[in-house]
Amino acid sequence: MSEKLDSDVAGLLADPSTVKVLVTVGEDGTPHAVIKQSLHLDAEGNLVYLELLESSRTNRNMVRSIWYNRRVAILLKGKQGESYQIKGTPVKAIVSGPVFQQHYTRIRYQLGDVDLAAVWVIEPEAVIDESYAVRKAQEESLHPHWLHLDRLAKQSI
Amino acid sequence: MAFALTSQPEGLSFKEVIEKYPQVPALVVLKIDVQRRGVHYTDRALSAVDESVHCLRGAALFGYRDGKLTPRPESLLLRDGTSIIVDPTPLEQDPYVVDLIDSRLVLTDNGKVLEEVEYWPKPAYYDKKTSSGIPMRYIATARPQRLNIFQPDFCRFWANDKGCLFCDIFNNFKQQRKELGIPVKIHPHDVSETIREALKEPGFFTNICLTSGSKTGGNQPFDEEVDYYVDLLQAIGENFRRRRFPSQLIATAFSEPQLQRLYESTGLMSYTADLEVLNEDLFNWICPGKAEWIGYKGWKERLFRAASIFGRGHVSTGIVGGVELARPQGFTSEDDALRSTLDEAEDLISHSVNVVYIVWYPRPNSFFHDQSNASLDYYVRLAKGLHELRVKYDLPIDYDDYRRCGNHPDTDLSRLL
Secondary structure, three states, X not given: OOOOOOHHHHHHHHOOXXXXXXXXXXXXXXXXXXXXXXXXXXXOOOEEEEEOOOOOHHHHHHHHHHHHOXXXXXXXXXXXXXXXXXXXXXXXXXXXXXXXXXXXXXXXXXXXXXXXXXXXXXXXXXXXXXXXXXXXXXXXXHOOOOOOXXXXXXXXX | OOOOOOOOOXXXXXXXXXXXXXXXXXXXXXXXXXXXXXEEEOHHXXXXXXXXXXXXXXXXXXXXXXXXXXXXXXXXXXXXXXXXXXXXXXXXXXXXXXXXXXXXXXXXXXXXXXXXXXXXXXXXXXXXXXXXXXXXHHOOEEOOOEEEEEOOOOOHXXXXXXXXXXXXXXXXXXXXXXXXXXXXXXXXXXXXXXXXXXXXXXXXXXXXXXXXXXXXXXXXXXXXXXXXXXXXXXXXXXXXXXXXXXXXXXXXXXXXXXXXXXXXXXXXXXXXXXXXXXXXXXXXXXOHHHHHHOOHHHHHHHHHHHHHHHOOXXXXXXXXXXXXXXOOOOOOOHHHHHHHHHHHHHHHHHOOXXXXXXXXXXXXXXXXXXXXXXXXXXXXXXXXXXHHHHHHHOOOOHHHOOOOOOOOHHHHHHHHO
16 A cells, blocks of 8 residues: 655655655565665655666665565654655666656766666655654653653652 | 457466466566457557557567557556557457456456556657658667667578468568568668667667568578677767667577677677577477578577677577467467477577566467467476576576566566576
């Protein structure tokens, strides 16, 4: 089920200073995390990243994901400490045509003599706010037993 | 004009095959089955064709399954970037149906939508002509990432009626020349101009593939063919900054001196000589011209020599998957056919000669026009078997993969290597 990303997450994706990490899974379940600053939103609300290397582990894991319906995760860390995780599924690998060529031309303009293996489209399915303050509040609300007692002790003891 | 059998052989259904081979991606199984059964484009699907952006079929080496040259979409792309190279097929042969539903181009079977597909993109050079006035789309045809210099030509094996029994190259050549006015011979300067124009489209092409019919003439047999390719490759090479450029030649199995000349005097990077069927007796029956001029063992020996010249991972042979089951001399059991084919493929691959297959479908203008191809289960096992041999011997197939060719289900699986 596709998840629409809210304006905070969309803003983080559009901000070049945001750290963007893509996590894929290998055949044996080993996770593989790499920084992918090309991650952005397309007009349909899907996540897009540009894979420059056909032989990269990420690219092969993405192929495995689209073939066997395996999810990937994207982590965003903003300059104000905001942190989100997006779960999604690769739904398309664009390897030719006008969209591919536009990205090919743009990335070469930005980075110089690089190639482009694929424009991967990832459909977001869930967004989790991973910032500590939000997660702490959630845990305290849902799991009131999970804390050390000294945190509750009167100051005089 | 005769057509192939009106129904496909009995066997496991698409769904059953997917369940039987969970390690083979459903998209690859679907591609195989679409190639096996062909496609029919509904009027709605054809209404979505935009000739300014989509690739319509131009010059082709082989004929359509329905025997017509009416321009229709060249082929299809799946959402994983895989090409399905497939022909329009008469409805009575039970093809998959490409339809336009809710503004989406989709592949359907019995009314059920299976996958969204796309038509192939058209390069800008298709609308241009060479300085000699030939439409460039007749010089080089475009796959999504590959340029094909496929000379629709007379294969000399047909001169004494010894063309390959699955092939329609000669009859298609005559039909195209008559109905489309496609040039009898393409000249190096036209090829060079076309390549130059194609290279102006950033990101469109990753590889150039050349092929044609066999040419037996010359001081030594096939010198004429080698000369032809040397001229073409040198003309193509004029357009590149470095000597070697990503390229594949699919040609006759040349002698060692011919292979040396080809490698040393051109920028060619990979070489393919198709055995077509991996069994000497069947080769002699199905490929009588190849058998007469070179022979099965001689063909293999030349491939081994080629691997030593072009290098490991740069030489291959193609087979017409399923033709080993052709009647009356082929295998009568798919299990026996598969075992024999993979045993022989292992011998080639262990000698650094890759083996790839295409899905055989009986072409209406070929000798085998009234036969039927193998089961989906067979083609999936063949893809899996060849892929596993490549893994076993760690033999890459970079120049003939999902992107640089797109016509081999077995090399689609190499995307995970």
